[in-house]
Amino acid sequence: MNRTITWAATAALALSPLALAASSTAAPAVHAKAGKSYSVTAKVNKDVAIAKEDTVKVKGRVSPKAKGQKVILQQRVGNKKKWTVTGSAKIKKNGTYKLTDKPSTPGSREYRVLKPGSNGIKKGFSKPVEVQVYRWENLAYRTAGPSTNIAAGGVNIGAQFYGASLFTSAANTASTIEYTLGRKCTQLRASYALSDESATGATGAVTVSADGTVVVAHDLAVGTIFADETVDISDAFRLKIDAVATAPATAPTAATAAVATPEVLCTR
Known part of the structure; x- marks a missing residue:
């Protein structure tokens, strides 16, 4: 009987290291599963x-x-x-x-x-x-730089009203306005024409320059509309608009050149 007890105890002691080894081997597998991420x-x-x-x-x-x-x-x-x-x-x-x-x-x-x-x-x-x-932003809402004889507001062109536009405020006078874009805009879109308030026989011209390079140039006359034009102004720091409206002798003040609802595509 004593021999049986002694053998069982010895076997238990012999198995203990194996049990510990098995336990220590299994533990890292559980830990690895718990540490897995999607x-x-x-x-x-x-x-x-x-x-x-x-x-x-x-x-x-x-x-x-x-x-x-x-x-x-x-x-x-x-x-x-x-x-x-x-x-x-x-x-x-x-x-x-x-x-x-x-x-x-x-x-x-x-x-x-x-x-x-x-x-x-x-x-x-x-x-x-x-x-x-x-995002498309209205140019007339942006803070302007140097400006001469240019006003912002609504104009009528071809019996259609265009809000937030730029137009000459006096006939027969060179007009200009500048905007700093800071190289954050890529496109300009606008329509160009003489307003409906211009007399028959009035003429005009408008140019748009990006850092000195002309990107838009139009000669204007009553009834001629350059509508919804989009031009590339990528990397432009300064945008400059020059315009003039020449009235006929029969109506010496009735001429207005307009850049209708100009918008620039800009990021922050």
Whole structure:
């Protein structure tokens, strides 16, 4: 009987190191599972967008697939440090997702996608992707630089009213106005004409220059309208508009040259 007890005790002692070894081997595997994070990829359909017009689509993949679970779209604008939640979507069976955002303000922004932690797997983030957002702004609302004989307001052209326009305030006088764009705008769009208040026989001319390079040049006459023209002003620091309206002898003050509802496409 004593021999049996002694053998059992010896066997137990012999097995103890093996049990400890097995226990120490299994522990790291549990720890590795607990430390695993979701892998998230993200890409955008465009890196330049127009506010209130374009939709930014963010697509990617989550691994492990996590079908039916949510991913969250985050973004931050300019130099802000805080990320803001702006959307969510469900992950598809194959692990992919699609999120959308329609920016309403201009400026550089970053998007990233978060997959919250679940099923013992930690949350994961995609790498940020950058999109530059531009917005159409009325040029007449911007702070002007040097200005001579140019007024801002509404004008009638071709029996149509154009608000927030620029026009000569006196006939037969050279007129000019300048705007600093600071290399933050890429396009200018406007219409060019003599106003309906100009007398028959009136003439005029308008030119637009970007840092000294002429981008628009039109001779004007009653009934001639250069409508909705868009020109490239990329990297322009200063925009300058020169205009003149010459009245006929029969109506020596009835001539107005107009740049109707000019807009510039700018970012912050």
